[in-house]
Amino acid sequence: MPGLLVLMGSGETSPTMVEVHRAATRALRPGARAVLLDTPYAFQENRADISARACRYFSHSVGLRVEVGTGIAGADWVFSGPGSPTYALDRWAESGVAGDLRARVRARQGVTVLASAAACTAGLATVPVYEIYKVGAEPRWREGIDLLEPLGLQAVLIPHFDNAEGGTHDTRYCYLGERRLSRMERELPEGTAVLGIDEHTALVIDLESESVQVAGRGGVTVRRAGASAVLPAGARTDLAGLRRLAEGGAGGAAVPPPAAPPEAPAAEVTLEETIRASEERFGAAVAEPDLVAAAQAVLDLEAELVKWAADTEEDAGGVEQARELMRLLIARLGETAAAAGARSAALRRLVGPLLALRTALRQQGRYDVADALRAAMQAGGVQVEDTPDGPRWSLTS
DSSP: OOEEEEEESSOTTSGGGHHHHHHHHTTOOTTOOEEEEOGGGTTSTTHHHHHHHHHHHIIIIIOOOOEEOSOOTTOSEEEEOSSOHHHHHHHHHHHTHHHHHHHHHHHTOEEEEEEHHHHHTTSSEEOOHIIIIIIOOOOOOEEOOOTTGGGTOOEEEESSTTOOTTTTSOOHHHHTHHHHHHHHHTTSOTTOEEEEEOTTEEEEEETTTOEEEEEESSOEEEEETTEEEEEOTTOEEEHHHHHHHHTTSOOOSOBOOOOOOSSOOGGGSOHHHHHHHHHHHHHHHHHTTOHHHHHHHHHHHHHHHHHTTTOSSOOTTOHHHHHHHHHHHHHHHHHHHHHHHHHHHHHHHHHHHHHHHHHHHHHTTOHHHHHHHHHHHHHTTEEEEEETTEEEEEEOO
16 A cells, blocks of 8 residues: 555635545556545534545545544555544543554554544644634643654644734634743743644655655645744655755755646635636626626536535635625616616617717707717717617717
């Protein structure tokens, strides 16, 4: 079996991570056993729906048939994602899954993909994000399963490192913010580094060749004692280089990312960015007004909703937010169409007498006044064309 450890900051079942998943599964044998660990979100009432969406995502987008289970011994591919890190830790310790995960990495066999909450558990300590951010508990660490120790890394892992959902308050560093992270760093064992993985980003470690790559949209930050080094998207190094960075030295082997292509792939656009772009396109079309373009903006947003339907995490710019915007835009489209119809009816009542007046002026030889009236109508959005059958008019865009 190929040996691969993939740690994702977020977006694990979104279009942004499809290519990362495909690359991770490319070397799997035909009929490979793939297991989804639902433990981090197993306490949620909608656990079955989350699992079903994730399975559809891996089947349709990645081409991998996945079973939901708790036994991972002998599995070719194992995945776990969103939910509560501490809930997962407690259950994995009881069931032996924590030991099985460590054994996979120590043996350097199998593809292991941990994302979001599950990725939190991969270091020697874990951020209890639910308790701190959602319940208000005092910042503290929980013991992690330490998948990084067999790789010679003394580190904690923090996903959602560049999160910006807070707006006026700092939600970076997996919703901790700078103040709380700085305080918690001082409580770590001496020599421990922080590996921060941005959203829609993956740290891919080949356990056989020991090559390391940053894939996705963001970067990976190696932080220790207040000093940070960033491996940007596309950067490549090796475990030795990553260890040097974690120990406070220069990575040395890091390679800068290749030049960005002229147009970024559509899969790298987040749903949050799509929502914002659709709203801007719709607003510009309505201002014209161009009802066809406005309707197309709504249709394009609906197509993106279909692509993102499997997203199990739904952080900033989630599917529900996109649905709410689509309903709003449809309502606005109806209002705009109704207003356009009303304007058209009013114009018809006004244009008829104006055309009759212009015809009378032309019959009286007062062509200069008739031409001025035609120019005024054109400036107001009414195009007049003289034909053998009489004048015709239309609205200009």
